Amino acid sequence: MTHAVSNGLLASDLVKNFGSVSVLKNINFSMNADEAVGIVGPNGAGKTTLLSALAGAFQLDQGSILLNNQDVTEKCASARCNLGVVRTHQIPKPFDGMTVFENVLVAASYGVDADKQTAYQHTLNAIQLSGMEHVANRQAESLGLLDRKRLELARALATQPKILLLDEIAGGLTEAESVQLVDTIKELRRQGIGIIWIEHIVHVLLQVAERLICMDSGEIIADGEPQAVLSNPQVVKAYLGGGIE
């Protein structure tokens, strides 16, 4: 589903090949900056590659990406971050050798043009919002999985994103931990941050996503209201081989 967006993302005809493997095949996608979009699909569908493409992790073989009507196709990840598009990783990648506070501070200092005092305030807000006050002075490499995921989120939030790209942030968490994480993401929605969230745990995703996209073999096979997408026969066949609970 694509349409011109004056305030949001517009990706047109995205193509990415890794060698002879075609990972993104003419992806067309758009979202408003205040939307929450979930992306589902089987492993190898191209979900993370799409997220990486939107975040500027690599150059596309073809296609264009507009952010608020500005062409960002050639812009690197740091420039896109400065414009408000930030991603988290499926496998958390904290900066080892730094405390949680330093990890978030470095993002607050460079993710957005902020003076020292503002960067500190953004850092404190992001740590508080992510529920990491109790571990703020711990070395990042000593954290458990939930706190590492929270740190990914806190670091992204410190850059003052307009659109947040979440890659399986609930993966590997317990039910109770997922509930905490969803509460945090709901708070971000209340603050007007747009979200694109890849997640295999569909019932967690549906607590936040207002729109669902399903990908398979590098293509978008369904896009729309979540229940309609989940009941789409093509999605059922490609994703589960059966009904989605």
Place this chain on the structure above:
Amino acid sequence: MTNQIIQAILLGGYYALLACGLSFMFSVMKIINLAHGSLLVLAGYLLWFLAEHYHLSPFVGLLIVTPLMMLIGWALQAFLLEKSARGGELLPILTTFGLAIVIENLLFEHFGANTRSLAPYIGDLSWQSWELFSGVYVGKTSVYILVTAIIILGSLQLFMKKTPLGRQIRATAHDPDTAGIVGINPKKASAIAAALAMGTVAISGLALGVRGVFDAYSGGPQLLFAFEATIIGGVGSLWGTLIGGIILALAQTIGANIHPQGFLLGGHILFIIILLIRLVLAKGGVSHRMKAAFGGAK
């Protein structure tokens, strides 16, 4: 014996100063800069040139040469090393090896085979000394070099730990891709780090020139001492570099005591022993053990 230990510590300060830039580039950019020795000889020649032709004291000349070397460092990273690093871990090593040969031959072509020294341009300081206690003297330049090494290493440590730019460089050193997605420009951060490393190389060039003589091909031995001090002290630890330099100098002193020609051999033997110990203690396969021995494994 006390005298020898004191002199070894002072020599260790010189090695630490030599190793400072090499260690910084290795730990931050993961680049073994084989042109390090040649670059510090270049800095020495620049200081000599300013002193000889413009009568500038090498200490004043440092105010010109340091920013110039920083500019060279920035340009090397931005236009040469960053591009060669895309070709894998080996390519930057070959690139800096080639760069060392180019620098050496250009210096030889321009300045000839004569040795140079900065000592004549620093007045009495080159031979003055303090008497610590009965019969034990320490050269003033050696003490100043040790103090300079401590100040530079301490300043770099503080800079890396306490400043936003330092945190930016640390984040880039750990994971340039992740640094990019939180708004850091990894290329810029690495270029700044290279500039800083070359700034310390300028000061090392001064130390090289005031301690003795140098010629176009003096870079090799300086690189060797810097490399051994860095590895002995542990890559990534700036204070470790100081300790590594002192341990290397102590080993050389012990070697010289055992045999008149054992000075260099003492350092090399210690270096190899430390490498072997790390290889044995490290876990994992051969590749991981090799990286751990040289300080590259995480």
